[in-house]
Amino acid sequence: xxxxxxxxxxxTTSPRTxxxxxxxxxxxxxxxxxxxxxxxxxxxxxxxxAEGKDFQGEGSVKEMAFSARDRINRAPKxxxxxxxxxxxxxxxxxxxxxxxxxxxxxxxxxxLKFQLPxxxxxxxxQFEGIFGVKPYLEILRLIYELGTVSFDELMxxxxxxTHYLKFDEIIAEIERxxxxxxxxxxxxxxxxxxxxxxEVEKIYxxxxxxxxxxTRESKDTSLDKFVKTKSSNLRxxxxxxxxxxxxxxxxxxxxxxxSLSIMSEKKKEVEFILNNVDxxxxxxxxxxxxxxxxxxxxxxILYSDDKTRLLKQVSEILGGEEDLTGKTIxxxxxxLDEAIxxxxxxxxxxxxxxxxxxxxxxxxxxxxADIKSNSLYDAPLMLExxxxxxxxxxxxxxxxxxxxxxxxGQPMSTAQGNMADIICDYGDFGLAxxxxxxxxxxxxxxxxxxxxxxxxxxxxxxxxxxFCLFIAPKxxxxxxxxxxxxxxxxxxxxxxxxxxxxxxxxxxINMVEQSYRAGYIPNSKQVKAIFEYSLEQAKSAQDENEWxxxxxxxxxxxx
Numbered sequence: 001x002x003x004x005x006x007x008x009x010x011x012t013t014s015p016r017t018x019x020x021x022x023x024x025x026x027x028x029x030x031x032x033x034x035x036x037x038x039x040x041x042x043x044x045x046x047x048x049x050a051e052g053k054d055f056q057g058e059g060s061v062k063e064m065a066f067s068a069r070d071r072i073n074r075a076p077k078x079x080x081x082x083x084x085x086x087x088x089x090x091x092x093x094x095x096x097x098x099x100x101x102x103x104x105x106x107x108x109x110x111x112l113k114f115q116l117p118x119x120x121x122x123x124x125x126q127f128e129g130i131f132g133v134k135p136y137l138e139i140l141r142l143i144y145e146l147g148t149v150s151f152d153e154l155m156x157x158x159x160x161x162t163h164y165l166k167f168d169e170i171i172a173e174i175e176r177x178x179x180x181x182x183x184x185x186x187x188x189x190x191x192x193x194x195x196x197x198x199e200v201e202k203i204y205x206x207x208x209x210x211x212x213x214x215t216r217e218s219k220d221t222s223l224d225k226f227v228k229t230k231s232s233n234l235r236x237x238x239x240x241x242x243x244x245x246x247x248x249x250x251x252x253x254x255x256x257x258x259s260l261s262i263m264s265e266k267k268k269e270v271e272f273i274l275n276n277v278d279x280x281x282x283x284x285x286x287x288x289x290x291x292x293x294x295x296x297x298x299x300x301i302l303y304s305d306d307k308t309r310l311l312k313q314v315s316e317i318l319g320g321e322e323d324l325t326g327k328t329i330x331x332x333x334x335x336l337d338e339a340i341x342x343x344x345x346x347x348x349x350x351x352x353x354x355x356x357x358x359x360x361x362x363x364x365x366x367x368x369a370d371i372k373s374n375s376l377y378d379a380p381l382m383l384e385x386x387x388x389x390x391x392x393x394x395x396x397x398x399x400x401x402x403x404x405x406x407x408x409g410q411p412m413s414t415a416q417g418n419m420a421d422i423i424c425d426y427g428d429f430g431l432a433x434x435x436x437x438x439x440x441x442x443x444x445x446x447x448x449x450x451x452x453x454x455x456x457x458x459x460x461x462x463x464x465x466x467f468c469l470f471i472a473p474k475x476x477x478x479x480x481x482x483x484x485x486x487x488x489x490x491x492x493x494x495x496x497x498x499x500x501x502x503x504x505x506x507x508x509i510n511m512v513e514q515s516y517r518a519g520y521i522p523n524s525k526q527v528k529a530i531f532e533y534s535l536e537q538a539k540s541a542q543d544e545n546e547w548x549x550x551x552x553x554x555x556x557x558x559x
Contacts, residue, residue, distance in 0.1 A: 004116060004123045007203050008159040009135050010233075011240040012075040017413040018107055018247045019404065022098050024049065024071055025081055029090050029098070037084040042068035078120055079110040080294035091295040102337065105302070108248040111136040112277055112300050116162070119287035132163040132281060139241055141274050143251060145171060148261040151377055152192055153177065155238040156199050164279040200230050242377070246412055253410070258377055265407065272303035304333060314339060340407055347409040352399075355392040361516050364389050368509050371437075372473065380437045385411035387435050387471060387508070388422050394515035397524060398425040420454040420468070426524035430466035432458050437473065444478035452486055452498045459495040467531040468500040475502045480548050487538035487547075499531045502548070507555055514559045522559060530558055 015021055027048050035041050046064040049071075076082045081094035090098075096106045116131040117123045123131060138161050143149045149158065157173045160166070177195065184191040201208060204226070213226035242260065245251050250270055252263045262270050277300045283290035293299060304310050310332045311324055317339040324332060354360055367386045376382050381403070388401035400423045402415035415421045420432035434451045436443060447470070455468045470483065479502055486498035503511075515522055534551045541547035 002121050004121050004127055004131055007127075007130060007162070008234060009116070009133070009162055009237060009241075011135065011237045011244065012078060013236050013240045014070055014074055016240065017243050018075065018079075019103065019413060020416070021076055021081065022103075023416075023418075025076055025090065025094060026098050028072065028076075028082060028088060029094075032088050033090065034087050036086070037072075037088050039065045041088075045072070079107075079114060080291075081110070083291065083295065092297040093295060096297055102333065104247065104249045105304075106297070107244075108250065109297070109300060109302065110294075111244060111248060112273065113294055115281035117281060117284050119284065119290045130162050132165070133161060134164070134277070134279065134281065135161070135241070136245060137273070137277055137279065138164055138167060139245065140250065140270060141167065142170065142174075143245075143260050144262055144270055144274060146174060148254075148259045149174070150259040151238060151242065152196075152258075154241065154260075155234050156192075156196050158241075159234050159237055160199075160203065196231055196234075197227055200227050200234070204230060243413065246406075249406060252406060252408065253377070263407070269303040273300070276301065304336070305329065307332065310336065317343060344405070344407050344409060348405070351409055352392055355389055356521070358393060358516060360389060361393065361512075364393065364512070365509070368505070372505065380435075381411050381414050383435050383437060383471075383505075384414050384421050387433060390508070390512045391422060391424060391433060394512050394522060397427075397431070397527070399423075400425075418454075418457075420458060423458060424527075425462075426527060428524070429464055429528060430458050430462050431527065432466060432468040433471065434468060435471045439472070439474055440476055441478060443472060443476040444482065447472075448479055448482050451483075451500060452494050455498055455500060456494040467528075468498070469508075470500055470502040471505055471508050472502070473505045475504055475548075481544045484538060484541075484544035484547050487535055497535070499535055501531060501534050501551055501555070503552070503555060507552055510556055511558060518559050526558060530555060 015024075028045065031048050032041055032045060042065040045068045072082060073084070076094070077084055079093075080091055081097050083089050083091055093106055093110055097103055097110075112134065114136055115134045121131075123129070139149075139154070139158055142154075142158055142161070153174050157170050157177065160173075161170050180195075181188065181191060186194075201223075207213065208223065208226070211221075213223060214221045215226060215229040217229060218225060242253070245260065246253060250263060250266045251260045253260055282293055298305075304313060307329050310329060314324055314332055314336045317336070324335060327335065351360075364386055367382060368390075370376050371379050371383050371386065384403050385401065388399060388403070392399045402419050402421060402423065404412045404414075406412045421435050422433035424431035424433065432451075432455050434447065434454065436447050438446055451468060451470055455466060458466045470479070472479075483498075483500040483502055486494070486500060488497070490496050491498070530551075533554050534547075537547050537550045537554075541550065
């Protein structure tokens with residue numbers, strides 16, 4: 001049980017996207033179901049995760065146990081996917097979540113039940129009365145009522161929605177913020193910064209007056225440090241709220257990633273939720289009844305749970321051509337899922353056609369400029385998506401992005417950790433494309449070995465030769481040395497030599513510009529020539545720096 005010692009809403013920040021819970025819950029089910037969730041089992045859990053692909057680090061025994069609790073006690077337990085008392089077990093929502101079938105619907109129901117306070121999140125006496133809210137439900141209502149809500153508005157005001165009775169007050173504050181912004185004589189950045197500071201000082205006025213300004217992370221008790229830490233926490237919680245709501249498919253994000261709105265196709269479903277889901281927290285002091293409610297996979301009732309409404313939804317997408325009245329609700333939901341997927345496939349086909357005809361060239365270039373200036377809400381996601389668009393545009397292969405897209409073909413979350421970000425099929429060879437916003441030594445630690453592993457996986461799955469492009473704003477020297485060495489090392493685990501070419505983002509952008517200016521679609525031989533040249537230079541270069549310089553020059557003149 002956790003205690004609510006916050007004056008604002010908080011959301012689970014680990015994992016950053018909810019679907020990354022799935023492989024970890026699967027490990028819990030496979031190896032630890034029926035066991036007591038104690039320190040020993042927590043350490044064993046982390047060790048099992050470490051055996052998998054793309055797991056980052058273990059640390060000390062104490063850190064391993066903490067890491068296990070951080071991964072399981074927060075999102076999986078709080079959202080009702082696992083029960084840890086008296087022993088570890090997956091709930092019915094948990095089983096459905098990892099099944100891969102209608103995961104967005106499962107997630108939506110559980111988010112709508114998440115409440116503060118609850119038997120899992122108790123209010124201590126000094127904080128009693130602050131909370132009385134189902135956070136995701138009220139934030140969804142906020143987006144619906146206002147039409148669109150920006151990241152900054154959600155951070156500054158939405159995180160203050162600790163009780164559903166404060167809803168109208170928060171709406172009024174956001175509208176006031178918008179009016180004042182329109183008349184501000186300073187830059188938006190300065191206006192926003194000053195406004196945020198004032199709101200943080202107002203929220204924590206009693207702490208500031210009482211001199212309680214030391215944070216866990218530092219011994220610094222200055223007001224500036226206190227406000228900065230609290231502002232950073234608000235940003236992290238807002239980011240988590242954005243990502244988890246996005247994962248339900250109910251909301252969409254603006255292309256530049258700064259605001260959320262209700263997806264037009266989901267408006268009726270959202271209206272039904274807002275009109276029918278109880279706003280008050282339930283069973284606050286009764287853990288058994290709360291768990292019954294939280295673990296019930298049929299609650300809350302959704303718009304698509306009614307057969308008449310469901311028939312109408314399916315008919316609208318299919319055009320009313322089929323007689324579906326004899327089908328069950330589950331069968332109709334299958335029909336609806338298939339119809340939505342077919343519509344999504346048609347949208348993606350149109351997108352790719354436009355990309356191959358260079359109709360999106362200007363937008364791609366603007367997006368890369370925004371990524372470089374770090375002005376986007378989710379730069380890693382947008383880099384992955386925009387690189388897929390660029391790869392689709394500049395060559396004639398079959399290009400597949402492994403990121404998750406919403407029903408409109410817009411980016412929702414980055415690729416799962418056990419595969420390359422983008423996979424290109426050129427017939428006689430394959431190409432993995434990996435992108436990252438990581439810089440410095442952390443780039444090598446987090447990306448280096450996994451890139452070579454993803455390339456090996458591609459070779460094994462396709463049974464043909466494959467290469468890799470590694471793209472980042474700046475390439476760390478350790479990555480250059482590591483990828484250079486792999487060119488000349490025959491490692492069976494990696495499928496022989498690993499031909500990985502690291503490119504700074506500016507160099508890749510130059511590749512795209514060359515393709516646009518050339519006036520024709522480059523062929524697979526021109527793509528392959530880059531990697532053949534890279535291997536040739538690795539064999540003759542004095543060191544990694546000479547190799548990297550020559551490969552970069554080749555790419556800058558690849559056509």
